[in-house]
Amino acid sequence: MENKSSKKPLFHIVKIDDISGPREWAIRAAAIIAALLLCAVITTILTGDNPIEIYKTIIEGAFGSQRKTWITLQNISILLIISLALTPAFKMQFWNIGGEGQVLIGGLAAAACMICIGDSLPNYLVIIIMTVSSIAAGAIWGLIPAFFKAKWNTNETLSTLMMNYIAIQLVAYYTIVWEVPKGSGKIGIINQNTSAGWLPNVGNKYLLPIIVAALITAFIYIYLKYTKQGYEIAVVGQSQNTAVYVGIKVEKVIIRTMILSGALCGLAGLLLVGGINHTITTTIADGQGFTGVMVSWLAKFNPIAMVATSFLIILMDRGAGEISTAFGLNQSFADILTGILLFFIIGCEFFLRYRISFTSDKKERRESK
Amino acid sequence: MKKMKKFIALALAMTMTLTMTACVKKEAAETAAAPADSAAAQEAPKEESAPAEEKADDAAAPAAASDLKVGFIFLHDENSTYDLNFITAAKAACEAAGVEYVLKTGIPEGQECYDAACELADAGCGIVFADSFGHEDYMIEAAKEYPDVQFCHATGTKAHTEGLANYHNAFATIFQGRYLAGIAAGLKLNEMIDKGEITADQAKMGYVGAYTYAEVISGYTSFYLGAKSVCPTVTMEVTFTGSWYDETAEKEGANTLIQDGCVLISQHADSMGAPTACETAGVPDISYNGSTESAAPNTFIVSSRINWEPYFAHIIDCAENGKAIETDWTGDLSTGSVELTSFGAKATAEGTEEAVEKAKAELEAGTLHVFDTKTFTVEGKELTSYEADVDTDADYTPDHEVIKDGYFDESGADFRSAPFFNVQIDGITLLDTAY
Numbered sequence: 001m002e003n004k005s006s007k008k009p010l011f012h013i014v015k016i017d018d019i020s021g022p023r024e025w026a027i028r029a030a031a032i033i034a035a036l037l038l039c040a041v042i043t044t045i046l047t048g049d050n051p052i053e054i055y056k057t058i059i060e061g062a063f064g065s066q067r068k069t070w071i072t073l074q075n076i077s078i079l080l081i082i083s084l085a086l087t088p089a090f091k092m093q094f095w096n097i098g099g100e101g102q103v104l105i106g107g108l109a110a111a112a113c114m115i116c117i118g119d120s121l122p123n124y125l126v127i128i129i130m131t132v133s134s135i136a137a138g139a140i141w142g143l144i145p146a147f148f149k150a151k152w153n154t155n156e157t158l159s160t161l162m163m164n165y166i167a168i169q170l171v172a173y174y175t176i177v178w179e180v181p182k183g184s185g186k187i188g189i190i191n192q193n194t195s196a197g198w199l200p201n202v203g204n205k206y207l208l209p210i211i212v213a214a215l216i217t218a219f220i221y222i223y224l225k226y227t228k229q230g231y232e233i234a235v236v237g238q239s240q241n242t243a244v245y246v247g248i249k250v251e252k253v254i255i256r257t258m259i260l261s262g263a264l265c266g267l268a269g270l271l272l273v274g275g276i277n278h279t280i281t282t283t284i285a286d287g288q289g290f291t292g293v294m295v296s297w298l299a300k301f302n303p304i305a306m307v308a309t310s311f312l313i314i315l316m317d318r319g320a321g322e323i324s325t326a327f328g329l330n331q332s333f334a335d336i337l338t339g340i341l342l343f344f345i346i347g348c349e350f351f352l353r354y355r356i357s358f359t360s361d362k363k364e365r366r367e368s369k
Numbered sequence: 370m371k372k373m374k375k376f377i378a379l380a381l382a383m384t385m386t387l388t389m390t391a392c393v394k395k396e397a398a399e400t401a402a403a404p405a406d407s408a409a410a411q412e413a414p415k416e417e418s419a420p421a422e423e424k425a426d427d428a429a430a431p432a433a434a435s436d437l438k439v440g441f442i443f444l445h446d447e448n449s450t451y452d453l454n455f456i457t458a459a460k461a462a463c464e465a466a467g468v469e470y471v472l473k474t475g476i477p478e479g480q481e482c483y484d485a486a487c488e489l490a491d492a493g494c495g496i497v498f499a500d501s502f503g504h505e506d507y508m509i510e511a512a513k514e515y516p517d518v519q520f521c522h523a524t525g526t527k528a529h530t531e532g533l534a535n536y537h538n539a540f541a542t543i544f545q546g547r548y549l550a551g552i553a554a555g556l557k558l559n560e561m562i563d564k565g566e567i568t569a570d571q572a573k574m575g576y577v578g579a580y581t582y583a584e585v586i587s588g589y590t591s592f593y594l595g596a597k598s599v600c601p602t603v604t605m606e607v608t609f610t611g612s613w614y615d616e617t618a619e620k621e622g623a624n625t626l627i628q629d630g631c632v633l634i635s636q637h638a639d640s641m642g643a644p645t646a647c648e649t650a651g652v653p654d655i656s657y658n659g660s661t662e663s664a665a666p667n668t669f670i671v672s673s674r675i676n677w678e679p680y681f682a683h684i685i686d687c688a689e690n691g692k693a694i695e696t697d698w699t700g701d702l703s704t705g706s707v708e709l710t711s712f713g714a715k716a717t718a719e720g721t722e723e724a725v726e727k728a729k730a731e732l733e734a735g736t737l738h739v740f741d742t743k744t745f746t747v748e749g750k751e752l753t754s755y756e757a758d759v760d761t762d763a764d765y766t767p768d769h770e771v772i773k774d775g776y777f778d779e780s781g782a783d784f785r786s787a788p789f790f791n792v793q794i795d796g797i798t799l800l801d802t803a804y
Contacts, residue, residue: 065488065491067484067487067488067491068488071484176803176804178763180761180762180763180765181526181582181583181758181761181765182581182582182583182758182765182791183580183581183582183583183585183586183791183804184502184580184582185580185582185611185804186478186502186503188503188505188506189506189507189509189510192506192509192510276479276480277479277480278480279479279506281478281479283477284479286477321473321475324474325471325472325473330446330448331446331474331475
């Protein structure tokens with residue numbers, strides 16, 4: 001750490017090898033508190049509104065009534081499923097930023113089933129076919145970049161990203177094919193009068209995705225932590241050379257993991273189309289394929305922690321609407337607050353990994369001058 | 370040493386905070402700059418570019434005269450002129466009637482619309498209104514669940530077939546407004562012919578449309594017929610952008626038309642693309658849903674728009690006095706729902722105002738019909754019979770004879786409020802029909 005040059009730096013950045021639990025959580029808590037304080041200051045400066053009232057309104061927007069609570073839980077579930085789907089790939093250091101396309105193509109498959117066979121087959125059969133085809137479509141969308149990566153080591157960041165655009169254009173094309181009425185560029189609710197291919201209500205119309213999300217959370221947790229395949233993913237992610245050395249077939253792991261990742265995204269698409277919206281549009285995934293990446297990384301690939309991170313994002317999202325309701329602010333204001341919050345949460349990772357160490361001796365610095 | 374440490378830590382924290390505040394403020398400034406780009410618009414199936422965040426905008430009304438509460442659902446916020454037109458009318462109508470209102474903006478055309486409608490009903494709204502075409506199916510779902518709440522939807526097509534007592538559609542005879550704007554366009558062409566700038570055969574107009582949707586077809590055809598009523602040699606080319614708001618595509622579309630020899634441009638899409646392209650090229654422009662004279666002072670002639678305030682006043686009156694709201698409500702010139710802006714100071718031809726006033730009086734009196742079958746031909750023949758797809762279905766089945774007493778009864782009382790004119794008439798060339 002000795003610096004012999006005439007200009008002595010005031011501090012050094014030192015890597016922390018092992019951070020203790022309490023310290024880690026203290027830094028995180030400090031980051032959130034700092035973010036909330038900054039949000040409060042900015043709110044007061046820009047709008048003159050009381051920040052405490054704004055925070056209260058955010059909570060009300062998410063949990064203000066029974067229906068609001070259900071919608072919030074449903075939205076958390078969908079984001080959580082997509083985040084969980086991306087997690088095995090990221091843990092393997094495979095940069096799957098194609099979640100958006102995998103969700104869309106799964107949704108498109110579901111919509112195609114509802115439109116084409118909704119009237120001709122019994123409903124339970126339609127739903128089974130929808131489920132299978134959505135999952136398969138998502139899996140194929142994941143498989144294609146994985147195959148090229150495994151065979152020719154192509155850059156998966158680019159190929160998964162490009163697969164998104166192919167999916168979006170396919171949906172745009174079929175929107176025109178299936179539009180009602182002609183020329184409107186909208187499909188509208190599919191089978192609105194017959195409800196053919198609508199996923200069944202379990203208790204109420206919001207519960208199904210919540211149950212699915214809970215099951216997938218448990219599944220991914222066990223899969224990554226306790227199974228041989230999960231272990232192989234971790235080894236490939238740490239070092240491909242080690243994986244090869246211990247006899248893991250890296251290509252096979254990459255392809256298998258991406259099929260799983262894509263299939264779960266396809267399932268999210270099924271829930272969005274068959275269970276929630278009953279239509280397909282190019283924006284139905286609403287960027288959650290990308291938001292999911294953040295949710296997954298923020299939680300350090302821990303499925304249980306992902307419940308918390310997706311909750312945080314949806315809370316801010318739902319609260320955004322209510323803020324504007326109560327205060328007549330533009331929607332962008334809530335986005336600013338969310339941005340600040342995320343900036344601090346992501347920024348605090350720096351302080352979890354590094355320590356700022358100040359030049360240790362006053363005397364030394366005086367000498368160096 | 371300790372003091373130094375503290376000082377530096379503080380300085381660091383301050384710098385960080387300042388940097389971030391600066392970033393945030395810049396973001397806010399950019400957001401504020403965005404609305405300047407938006408332009409005139411007014412149509413049905415809106416683009417789905419809305420962010421998914423459910424978002425609301427609200428201004429609780431002052432002392433309410435009755436306990437009625439009206440909920441409004443908008444696709445975007447006031448940065449979109451399409452929604453701004455509704456928002457302004459909603460506020461004005463509710464404040465005039467002294468009723469409480471809730472505005473929810475940025476609601477996408479998906480389940481979010483159903484959720485928003487139900488939340489408004491849960492919150493005690495007696496009327497729930499939605500402004501975008503794609504909201505319709507979700508409004509119907511909500512209407513089924515809340516039979517005691519009135520659900521009103523602008524630009525929709527399904528109320529008359531859905532059979533729900535509490536679900537209603539509304540639109541206005543904007544084709545009349547476009548016909549009048551077309552007269553202004555035709556007179557401008559005549560002026561150009563008289564001045565020798567173009568020959569009578571070169572009187573070609575261009576039109577930037579969004580989709581090949583009946584509402585757009587009805588719009589450009591009525592505009593063309595208005596121009597043709599004063600300039601018989603006029604022809605028109607139409608291009609489609611495949612989006613209700615795409616500034617680049619609209620600008621490109623307008624430029625293509627201008628290069629193609631079009632000497633006057635009009636539009637049915639939301640952005641300032643076409644008006645600014647016209648101003649740059651010095652080509653006269655008829656815009657839509659609000660004056661664009663400030664941005665295009667040398668080329669702006671006139672613009673038509675739907676004023677939704679009469680409809681809002683009407684449904685509030687119905688709900689307060691226990692009257693039934695019409696299944697399909699069609700506003701027109703006489704209800705004050707269809708309006709023209711004031712004429713552009715520089716580009717407007719002489720005598721335009723008088724000619725437009727005269728035609729307006731005839732339209733109101735019912736002596737003049739926009740889609741009079743004697744004024745246009747289809748494949749060289751007069752249209753004597755036409756079945757239109759009035760009852761929306763996935764196969765686009767034509768189901769109603771809509772020609773009566775020698776005119777196409779667009780938005781007629783026996784049919785539905787949303788336009789269904791989708792005939793390709795002679796004199797209009799479609800450059801692309803991919804959308």
